[in-house]
Amino acid sequence: MRDSGLITLTGPLRAIKGIGEKTEKDFNKMGLYTIEDLLKHYPRAYDVFEAPIPIINITEGKIVSIEASVIQAVQAKQVRNLKIISCQVKDSSGKLHLSWFNMPFLRNKLHMGYHFIFRGKVVRKNGILVIEQPNIYTREEYRLKMNVLQPVYILTAGITNNAISKAVKTALEQLDLSKDYLPKRILKEYHLINYKNAIQEIHFPKCFDTMADARTRLVFDEFFQFTLALQALKEKKKVWNNDFRIIEQEGCDRFISELPYQLTKAQLKVWKEIKSDLTGNHTMNRLVQGDVGSGKTILAALALLLTTLNGYQGSLMVPTEVLAKQHYESMNRMFSDYGIKTILLVGSMTTSEKKKAYEKIKNHEVDVIIGTHALIQEKVEYDNLALAVTDEQHRFGVRQREALSGKGIHPHVLVMSATPIPRTLAIILYGDLDISIVDELPANRLPIKNCVVDTGYRPTAYRFIAKEVREGRQAYVICPMVDESEVIEAENVLEYTEKLKEAMPSDIIVEYLHGKMKPKEKNEIMERFSAGDIQVLVSTTVVEVGVNVPNATVMMIENAERFGLAQLHQLRGRVGRGQHQSYCILVSGSGGRETKERLEILNKSNDGFYIAGEDLKLRGPGDMFGIRQSGDMEFRIGDIYNDASVLMKANEAAKSLTKPEFDLFLEENPELADKINFFDMGTL
Numbered sequence: 001m002r003d004s005g006l007i008t009l010t011g012p013l014r015a016i017k018g019i020g021e022k023t024e025k026d027f028n029k030m031g032l033y034t035i036e037d038l039l040k041h042y043p044r045a046y047d048v049f050e051a052p053i054p055i056i057n058i059t060e061g062k063i064v065s066i067e068a069s070v071i072q073a074v075q076a077k078q079v080r081n082l083k084i085i086s087c088q089v090k091d092s093s094g095k096l097h098l099s100w101f102n103m104p105f106l107r108n109k110l111h112m113g114y115h116f117i118f119r120g121k122v123v124r125k126n127g128i129l130v131i132e133q134p135n136i137y138t139r140e141e142y143r144l145k146m147n148v149l150q151p152v153y154i155l156t157a158g159i160t161n162n163a164i165s166k167a168v169k170t171a172l173e174q175l176d177l178s179k180d181y182l183p184k185r186i187l188k189e190y191h192l193i194n195y196k197n198a199i200q201e202i203h204f205p206k207c208f209d210t211m212a213d214a215r216t217r218l219v220f221d222e223f224f225q226f227t228l229a230l231q232a233l234k235e236k237k238k239v240w241n242n243d244f245r246i247i248e249q250e251g252c253d254r255f256i257s258e259l260p261y262q263l264t265k266a267q268l269k270v271w272k273e274i275k276s277d278l279t280g281n282h283t284m285n286r287l288v289q290g291d292v293g294s295g296k297t298i299l300a301a302l303a304l305l306l307t308t309l310n311g312y313q314g315s316l317m318v319p320t321e322v323l324a325k326q327h328y329e330s331m332n333r334m335f336s337d338y339g340i341k342t343i344l345l346v347g348s349m350t351t352s353e354k355k356k357a358y359e360k361i362k363n364h365e366v367d368v369i370i371g372t373h374a375l376i377q378e379k380v381e382y383d384n385l386a387l388a389v390t391d392e393q394h395r396f397g398v399r400q401r402e403a404l405s406g407k408g409i410h411p412h413v414l415v416m417s418a419t420p421i422p423r424t425l426a427i428i429l430y431g432d433l434d435i436s437i438v439d440e441l442p443a444n445r446l447p448i449k450n451c452v453v454d455t456g457y458r459p460t461a462y463r464f465i466a467k468e469v470r471e472g473r474q475a476y477v478i479c480p481m482v483d484e485s486e487v488i489e490a491e492n493v494l495e496y497t498e499k500l501k502e503a504m505p506s507d508i509i510v511e512y513l514h515g516k517m518k519p520k521e522k523n524e525i526m527e528r529f530s531a532g533d534i535q536v537l538v539s540t541t542v543v544e545v546g547v548n549v550p551n552a553t554v555m556m557i558e559n560a561e562r563f564g565l566a567q568l569h570q571l572r573g574r575v576g577r578g579q580h581q582s583y584c585i586l587v588s589g590s591g592g593r594e595t596k597e598r599l600e601i602l603n604k605s606n607d608g609f610y611i612a613g614e615d616l617k618l619r620g621p622g623d624m625f626g627i628r629q630s631g632d633m634e635f636r637i638g639d640i641y642n643d644a645s646v647l648m649k650a651n652e653a654a655k656s657l658t659k660p661e662f663d664l665f666l667e668e669n670p671e672l673a674d675k676i677n678f679f680d681m682g683t684l
């Protein structure tokens with residue numbers, strides 16, 4: 001391969017000239033193995049090198065270039081495990097300090113009187129402006145970069161931006177990308193540029209316009225493949241008949257009448273849809289979408305109850321152990337009166353506990369199985385699994401969902417999601433599912449009261465939390481980090497808990513929770529919090545997904561500026577789940593105008609759809625605040641909100657392929673065919 005110089009997309013990175021074993025290993029660490037992986041490691045942003053500005057004009061938070069002379073020898077100091085070096089520079093308008101971490105070799109470059117262009121971010125340290133970690137250029141080097149869009153890549157240790165850029169450039173010289181995988185008809189109809197140009201321009205754009213065209217083409221590709229795969233999946237499902245004999249059960253009506261509340265109209269409507277699927281002629285494939293706290297869990301419970309009262313097994317898979325435990329406890333309690341046995345199956349159980357659970361599941365000694373990914377392990381054998389519910393907050397984990405379905409004879413599938421996606425997009429993204437929307441919150445809910453404050457407000461907030469606790473309520477305080485970090489200044493859970501314990505009256509019990517704790521410890525803390533034995537829980541975002549403690553009424557979020565709006569909305573959704581007035585205190589660590597503006601959106605509204613829409617207006621293209629993406633078909637470049645129109649077009653194009661065109665397409669693109677099959681594997 002190396003001899004001819006020509007390489008293929010599926011080839012290893014080593015095939016690129018200039019990449020040796022060591023560099024390849026470094027790339028592997030970033031998750032890049034094939035040449036295609038490298039080409040799809042798209043720039044995260046583009047830098048434009050503008051003419052240097054006078055020191056006097058620099059502003060905090062901006063990336064700037066200055067042209068200046070070194071006027072003070074480099075100084076070095078050690079702060080914990082960081083070696084910090086700094087120097088002072090000067091131009092005709094003023095003086096400025098520059099500093100670098102762990103780059104002691106710069107001492108040999110930054111001699112007194114030397115003249116350079118420095119480019120980096122302006123930050124405020126001890127009250128004065130400095131540039132941290134600036135890049136250093138000679139005037140000639142800088143001139144070559146000016147007015148050209150410079151790709152900025154996501155990096156990890158050992159790999160520089162330049163290394164990626166160079167590897168991509170060489171790969172493009174060695175590759176033959178002249179054959180486009182999209183049919184010519186589609187390229188023409190949707191005004192798309194060819195793949196070769198798109199890849200070239202996304203990495204090395206001539207200007208913003210050509211980059212935008214390249215991006216559109218690549219986003220289209222992603223969505224096209226995704227929707228094509230979904231369509232293939234849907235085709236298959238159409239023919240599934242409902243092989244289960246599920247009939248309506250009086251027990252479900254009794255269950256509803258014994259709930260401590262009345263189901264909302266929206267819940268009743270969705271329950272009717274689920275019921276008619278379960279008792280109908282075709283296997284259910286339904287997505288239940290509803291804002292945080294809209295009461296989706298009870299619908300899952302009802303579906304499980306109906307299925308198991310008919311003598312089948314049903315399962316509920318959720319993303320975290322904390323959540324699995326919570327659902328297990330409430331459903332176990334609710335179902336026991338109906339003779340329905342529930343079991344928990346999670347990764348942290350011991351081998352012998354798991355073995356016992358497998359036996360019980362296989363022998364149908366249990367009816368409802370609740371757990372995490374452990375539910376789709378090969379060892380789990382179900383006895384007539386008729387319903388698989390997955391709680392898929394934020395996720396498009398189609399393969400997981402399908403792997404679970406693959407365990408039964410095409411069980412009914414019910415997916416719960418709190419992701420606020422407009423219906424038109426949801427129809428495409430969950431193309432293989434029917435959609436039900438719980439578009440109403442329970443009537444007894446008081447809207448959450450919000451405020452955005454700075455750190456000076458903490459003492460008042462603590463007094464407020466103490467007051468709520470005195471009234472029998474509980475509170476969450478969210479911090480972004482677990483441990484102290486030397487580089488990023490953000491509140492961390494461990495230290496914060498100590499500080500808060502001191503600030504709170506001594507009889508108020510404050511504990512912490514974070515993702516690095518052992519599952520057993522996490523469960524124990526959550527149980528104590530649910531039981532009201534802990535009054536204030538300092539936590540990372542582990543509580544974000546689905547945790548339900550209706551007695552908690554205060555959600556205080558430190559460093560709120562570091563979270564995306566959708567995530568903040570999820571976090572806030574942990575309160576306001578009962579009849580008590582609830583509060584959300586967003587503490588912003590940095591007071592930039594944009595930050596305030598973003599947080600104001602949350603301040604104004606408690607509606608997930610509105611927030612997602614406003615978030616979209618504020619963020620720039622490619623800035624991934626809205627939806628964290630996971631699952632099988634990751635969208636590396638496409639953003640379902642920003643690129644909604646491309647998604648619609650790609651969907652339309654995928655649909656327009658005739659059967660012969662589709663077959664030819666797969667024949668000509670065996671790698672894509674593999675992907676689509678892989679994506680579809682759970683259904684086989």
Ligand SMILES: Nc1ncnc2c1ncn2[C@@H]1O[C@H](COP(=O)(O)OP(=O)(O)OP(=O)(O)O)[C@@H](O)[C@H]1O
Binds near residue numbers: 290292295442545577
């Ligand atoms: N109709 C109702 N009236 C009053 N309370 C309700 C109603 N339906 C559900 N609840 C209660 O509302 C709380 C939130 O419900 P649930 O946990 O199902 O929300 P969810 O939609 O799953 O939210 P999230 O997406 O945040 O997990 C629970 O305490 C539940 O018991």
